[in-house]
Amino acid sequence: MVGSALPAEWKDLIRSAGHEVSWRRGEVLIREGETPDRVVLLERGLVKITAASTNGFTSVLAIRGPGELIGELSCVDGETRSATATAMASVSGVALAAPRFITLMEAHGGFALAVLRFVAVRLRESDIGRSDLGAxxxxxxxxxxxxxxxxxxxxxxxxxxxxxxxxxxxxxxxxxxxxxxxxxxxxxxxxxxxxxxxxxxxxxxxxxxxxxxxxxxxxxx
The missing domain is CATH 1.10.10.10 (Winged helix-like DNA-binding domain superfamily/Winged helix DNA-binding domain)
Known part of the structure; x- marks a missing residue:
């Protein structure tokens, strides 16, 4: 399990409120520029997170795996998707509609805090990674x-x-x-x-x- 995986009790909460979805290799889970409609809790398989630059180069920002959320930030702030998530192999997970995700955060303070910590850990890992790799x-x-x-x-x-x-x-x-x-x-x-x-x-x-x-x-x- 990676550092940014959600605690078990909150993964269970998402499972109880969402529905199971699966994707084949190469299928897009969320797409850059789209309106946020759901978050996804990954259960099996790997997903690459990519973003396109103005010069046409596609950067791999991260790879996500079981226990991790994707698409949560744009669902919270309401902005369009900032990156694309694509299945690297067979992937399965639980999709939770954005309004339901927000409702759960409002109703369960512990869940909202877990999501905040989840995001903070990922941002910290990203900052450390860029610092280590930059030079x-x-x-x-x-x-x-x-x-x-x-x-x-x-x-x-x-x-x-x-x-x-x-x-x-x-x-x-x-x-x-x-x-x-x-x-x-x-x-x-x-x-x-x-x-x-x-x-x-x-x-x-x-x-x-x-x-x-x-x-x-x-x-x-």
Whole structure:
């Protein structure tokens, strides 16, 4: 579970008031520029959060997984969606209409506080992430982003040494968007990581043998 997952009691509240929805890989859950109509509690699968810039480049702002809310900010302030959420694989969750979401926050102070804390943790994580990554070259930035994504959202690999290995359902283009670099630059880094046997790249997936080792690479390479 990542730091920004909602506590169990409030996830249960959302489940009781919402309805189950599922999406296939590539389907859009919420779209940038649209009027906010619902929040979604993710239950299974990963979602990438992207935003389009004026020059046409699409940036991957974050990846979200089980236990996390998406779409809550625009439902609170009533502004149009600031980003698009797209299923990276099969995704299921609970959709809760925006008016019902607001009603629950007004009726349950504890729930409103949990949502506020949830948003605060995500903003703090985002600020720290930008600070850490801002001054790093593409090589180190790619390794650190891959380490964090695999630690937070990767699936454990049975039989791996010390149980450290994680399999991450992300393709090279999505990783490049998260790193903020060209696909070609990220592919070169992945090739080097593969040669050093730190990762294994396959179609739509990256197996990371030891995410912790990537947080200090290439200093210890």
């Amino acid at each position: 790093l070259p593409t090589v180190a930035r790619t390794a650190l982003v891959l380490a964090r994504l695999s630690q937070n959202y990767g699936s454990p690999v049975p039989g791996s040494v010390g149980g450290a290995a994680r399999r991450l359902a992300v393709n090279q283009q999505e990783l490049a968007g998260a790193v903020g670099a060209s696909r070609e630059s990220v592919v070169r880094v992945l090739r080097e990581l593969t040669e050093r046997r730190l990762i294994v790249v396959s179609r739509g997936q990256i197996l990371v043998h030891d995410p912790a080792a990537l947080t200090v690479w290439p200093d210890t390479a």
